[in-house]
Amino acid sequence: PVTIFVDGKEYQVNEDKTILEACRDIGYDIPTLCYHPALSVVGSCRVCVVEVEGARNLAPACATKVADGMVIKVNSDRVKKAVKFNLGLLLSNHPNDCMTCDVNGRCEFQDLIYRFDVKDMFPKELRNTPYDESSPSLFRDMNKCIACGRCVRACEELQGLSILSMVNRGHYTLPLPALSAPIAATDCINCGQCATVCPVGAITERPDFRKVLEEIDRHEKVLIVQTAPAVRVALGEEFGEEPGTITTGKMVAALRRLGFDYVFDTNFAADLTILEEGSELLDRVKNGGNFPMFTSCCPGWVNLMEKLYPEYTKNLSSAKSPHEMLGALAKTYFAERIGKKPEDIFVVSIMPCTAKKDEATREQLKVKGVDGVDVVLTTRELGKLIKMKKIPYESLPEEEYDKPLGISTGAAAIFGTTGGVMEAALRTAYEIYTGKELPRVEFEDVRGFTGVKEAVVNLGDREIKVAVAHGGSNVINLVEKLRSGEAYYDFIEIMACPGGCIGGGGQPKSNKPGYLERRMEAIYAIDEMSTIRKSHENPAVLKLYEEYLGQPLSHLSHELLHTHYKD
Numbered sequence: 134p135v136t137i138f139v140d141g142k143e144y145q146v147n148e149d150k151t152i153l154e155a156c157r158d159i160g161y162d163i164p165t166l167c168y169h170p171a172l173s174v175v176g177s178c179r180v181c182v183v184e185v186e187g188a189r190n191l192a193p194a195c196a197t198k199v200a201d202g203m204v205i206k207v208n209s210d211r212v213k214k215a216v217k218f219n220l221g222l223l224l225s226n227h228p229n230d231c232m233t234c235d236v237n238g239r240c241e242f243q244d245l246i247y248r249f250d251v252k253d254m255f256p257k258e259l260r261n262t263p264y265d266e267s268s269p270s271l272f273r274d275m276n277k278c279i280a281c282g283r284c285v286r287a288c289e290e291l292q293g294l295s296i297l298s299m300v301n302r303g304h305y306t307l308p309l310p311a312l313s314a315p316i317a318a319t320d321c322i323n324c325g326q327c328a329t330v331c332p333v334g335a336i337t338e339r340p341d342f343r344k345v346l347e348e349i350d351r352h353e354k355v356l357i358v359q360t361a362p363a364v365r366v367a368l369g370e371e372f373g374e375e376p377g378t379i380t381t382g383k384m385v386a387a388l389r390r391l392g393f394d395y396v397f398d399t400n401f402a403a404d405l406t407i408l409e410e411g412s413e414l415l416d417r418v419k420n421g422g423n424f425p426m427f428t429s430c431c432p433g434w435v436n437l438m439e440k441l442y443p444e445y446t447k448n449l450s451s452a453k454s455p456h457e458m459l460g461a462l463a464k465t466y467f468a469e470r471i472g473k474k475p476e477d478i479f480v481v482s483i484m485p486c487t488a489k490k491d492e493a494t495r496e497q498l499k500v501k502g503v504d505g506v507d508v509v510l511t512t513r514e515l516g517k518l519i520k521m522k523k524i525p526y527e528s529l530p531e532e533e534y535d536k537p538l539g540i541s542t543g544a545a546a547i548f549g550t551t552g553g554v555m556e557a558a559l560r561t562a563y564e565i566y567t568g569k570e571l572p573r574v575e576f577e578d579v580r581g582f583t584g585v586k587e588a589v590v591n592l593g594d595r596e597i598k599v600a601v602a603h604g605g606s607n608v609i610n611l612v613e614k615l616r617s618g619e620a621y622y623d624f625i626e627i628m629a630c631p632g633g634c635i636g637g638g639g640q641p642k643s644n645k646p647g648y649l650e651r652r653m654e655a656i657y658a659i660d661e662m663s664t665i666r667k668s669h670e671n672p673a674v675l676k677l678y679e680e681y682l683g684q685p686l687s688h689l690s691h692e693l694l695h696t697h698y699k700d
C-alpha cells in the first residue's frame with residue numbers, strides 16, 4: 134500500500150490503483166462519463182479531473198495511477214470550475230427534453246448537470262440529427278450523444294464487431310456506423326452492449342413498454358408474462374439493491390399488480406429446452422449429424438452466425454429459445470386448457486436482452502399463424518413500468534409463479550450465466566445416455582468468466598468434448614479456430630454477451646466493480662437452493678410430455694418447439 138492525501142486527509146491505498154479507483158474505494162465519488170469498468174480507459178471527457186500537487190495541469194483521475202505521498206484535491210474550486218466548464222460545453226448541444234426521455238431519472242449526465250449546477254453557460258447549438266429507428270431492438274437518438282465513446286469501445290472490445298466509430302469533429306463528433314448507414318443495414322447483432330453502457334439516452338432498447346400498457350388497459354386478451362433466468366438477479370438494482378440481490382418473489386408480485394393474468398417462468402421452458410436439445414445432441418451422436426452442435430438460445434449469437442458465419446447454420450440446434458417455446462405452449466397447450474384460441478392470448482417476455490426483441494419478430498417462430506411472443510421488454514423497461522405505476526417494490530410480498538408453466542429446476546436457473554446451458558445439458562445428457570446417476574451435479578470446468586472454457590465428459594463408451602464461449606470477441610476467436618481446424622468440439626454453448634444473460638444488453642446499467650460476478654453468484658445460489666436440480670426431473674415438464682407432446686423430438690414437439698434459420 135501507499136499513502137495518499139485526499140482533500141487534506143491521509144489514506145492507505147493499493148499502489149496498483151488509479152486515483153479514481155482509489156478514491157471510490159475510500160468513499161469519494163469523482164464524477165465520470167467516458168469511464169466504464171468493463172471498458173478500456175481513454176480519459177477523454179475530462180470530468181474526472183483532479184488537482185495533484187506539483188503537477189501544472191489537472192489530471193484525469195481515471196488515467197492517473199496513485200503514488201506514495203501524492204497530495205490530491207478532488208473538490209477544490211479549480212477542479213469544480215473545470216468540471217463545470219466541460220459539462221457546460223456538452224450541455225450546449227444536448228437537448229433539454231429530460232422530462233420525456235426514456236432514461237429520465239437514470240441518466241448519468243442529468244445527475245452531473247444537477248450536481249454541478251450547470252445552467253446556460255454557452256449558447257445552444259443542437260445537431261438536429263434524425264432518429265435511427267431501423268432496428269427492432271435498438272433506438273438511437275444521436276442528438277443526445279455526449280461523445281463519451283463507451284458504445285464504440287463496447288462494440289469493439291467486448292463484442293469484436295466494431296460496428297460504430299467516432300466520426301466528424303467538434304460539436305458533430307458522433308459514434309456512427311460506416312457511411313452513416315442505419316444500424317439495421319450493418320452487421321450489428323442487436324446485442325445491446327452499446328445501449329447498456331450509454332450514460333445518456335442516445336442508444337436505448339427500442340421502447341415497447343407503452344404497447345404493453347395499452348394492451349393491459351384494453352384487457353381484451355388473456356395476459357401472460359414470463360421472466361428470463363437472469364432478470365431475477367438484476368431487477369433489484371433498478372430499485373437501489375446491490376447487484377446479485379435475488380428478488381424473484383417481489384418481481385412476480387409486481388407483475389400481478391401491473392395487471393397480468395398469469396405469471397409464468399421462462400425457466401420452465403429452459404428445462405424443456407434441455408430435453409429437446411439434449412435429445413437432439415444424443416440423436417446426432419447415435420445416428421450421425423452435424424458437429425459441432427451449437428446451442429441456439431441466444432439470439433445475438435444466431436444473428437452473428439447468420440451474418441458472419443452462415444456456413445455453420447446447419448450446426449445450430451433446431452430448438453427454439455426457451456421463451457419462444459413458452460410462448461408457443463402458452464398459445465396452444467395452456468390456451469386449450471383454459472378454453473382459449475391462440476389469438477386470444479397475449480404473451481410478454483421480460484428479458485435481460487435487446488436481441489430478443491428482434492427474435493420475437495421472426496416469421497419462422499410463428500405458431501398457428503400468430504407470434505409465439507407478442508412483446509419483449511428488457512429488465513430496465515420492467516423496472517420503469519413498476520416505478521411509473523408506483524408499485525411499492527421494496528414492500529411487496531414474495532409471491533409464486535403460476536402453474537404449470539412456472540415450475541422449474543436449478544438446472545434452468547443457471548441458464549442465466551455463461552456455462553449454465555452447457556452444465557444443465559450435461560446433467561441430463563449424462564444421465565439419459567449412461568442410465569446412471571451423476572455422482573456430482575456441478576461441472577466446474579464450464580463455470581466462471583474465462584472467455585472460452587472447455588471440458589471433456591466421459592459417457593462410458595464415449596467421450597464428448599464441449600466448449601463454452603461468451604462475449605462476441607471470444608465467440609469470434611472460437612469460431613475462427615473451428616474454421617481453421619485448430620480446434621474441435623462436439624457441443625458448444627455460445628452467449629453473445631459477456632457473462633451470458635446476466636450481462637445482457639437489457640440489464641440494469643451498472644458501473645459498480647464486480648457487478649457481473651455478483652449476479653453470477655446469485656444465479657448459482659438459486660441452483661443450490663433448488664430441491665430439483667436436473668431438467669429431466671421437472672415434474673411439470675414430464676407431465677407436459679405425458680399429456681401433450683409425447684416425447685422429445687416428437688412430431689408435435691417439432692411443430693411447436695423447433696425452428697430453422699436463414700442461410
Ligand code: HC0
Binds near residue numbers: 361485549550633637
Ligand atoms: Fe437468457 Fe434464455 S437463458 S437466452 O441467456 O436459453 O435473454 O436470462 O431467457 O429464451 O431460459 C436471455 C436469460 C433467457 C431464453 C432462457 C435461453
Ligand code: SF4
Binds near residue numbers: 288292296321323328
Ligand atoms: Fe455493436 Fe451490439 Fe451495439 Fe450492435 S447492438 S452496435 S453489435 S454493441
